[in-house]
Amino acid sequence: MRNVAVLGLFFAAFSVGGAEPLAAAAPVREPLLAKLGQLGSAVTAATVTRHSATAPKALQTRDTPVVESAGSCAAGMVLVEGDYCTEVRHECEKWLDDPKLPYARCQQYKPTARCVGQRVPMRFCIDRTEYTAPGEDLPLNWQSFVSGSKVCKSVGKRLCTESEWNFACEGEEMRPYPYGWSREPKCNQDRADLYENNPRKQILKDNRMASSELSECVSPFGVLNMAGNLDEPVLRENARFNPPFRNGLKGGWWMAARNRCRPATTKHDDHYNDIQVGVRCCGEAPGAAAPTG
DSSP: OOSOSOHHHHHTTOOOSSOOOTTSOOOOOOOBTTTBOOOOSOOOOOOOOOOOSOOOOSOOOSSSOOOOOTTTSOTTEEEEEEEEESSEEOOEEEESSOTTSTTOOEEEEOSOOEEOSOEEEEEEEEESSOOOOTTOSSOOOSBOHHHHHHHHHHTTOEEOBHHHHHHHHHTTTTOSBTTBSBOOTTSSOSOSOOBOSOSSOOOBOOOOOOGGGOTTSBOTTOOBOSSSSSBEEEEOGGGTTSTTOOEEEESOOSSSSOOOSSOEEOSSOTTOOBTTBOOOEEEEOTTOOOOOO
16 A cells, blocks of 8 residues: 555555553553453644663663563563453543544553453563565564564564563553553654645655664563554464564554554554564563464
8 A cells, every 4th residue: 555545545554453442542452472361633743862872781670671681582572471351341531532443542541451361471582673685674564474584584584473462561450551651752653644645645754763762662571662663463363373464563653553562453454564664573482482383
């Protein structure tokens, strides 16, 4: 879909990763392996704060993430370890958009989440940043589930499962946004400048940003840009044997949409690619078994 006719039609290709009840974020209802498995009304676009510092490297507290765990994961990867909740409920206290709209954005959530599923131990490695080719400044785009799988395989890794991606984004606190409980201009999202200046047709602008510019867009585990910047394909556990619809797109990109940890776009096939789709890889932590499929 290189040419976008109207933004509303573009949204029609999106779907919610599970029903979103009233003031709650969309829960994940997919089993993990055999057991596990959101433009609303326009508002003033937030200006993305740009940063030149690299991600923090302090030891983890509730608000200060660990970026690396020495000796556990390959260079550029982060160890994610803890208990993941298979189904989560959030309560929005203040909406930016009409909450009945499918891609409504919440300004402020209650700073607690309820785990209404099961707690499952997880331990794996994930790329701290979206894949950026050697010598390039911006992360790779125009990717798909299929091409992204090949990119990860070429560097000895694999695409993340949806549950792995969720956990790396939200942490054990089950945050709705990787950086916390209120929507803040920390990530490359809520952009108003979506299109090229072309009088004949609407073409999406390439608004990618380098990870080093977004060091505050960080998850509890120290993973960057899990909201905004680029959609990232993952393997949906309950669809792993259903090609060509095994994939979900996570995190959202630079348009004003949900850009939260749990929702997923699931209407595209495994070969779908576009300017806003990138890649992030996962891998096994020492001593952990690889997901099957």
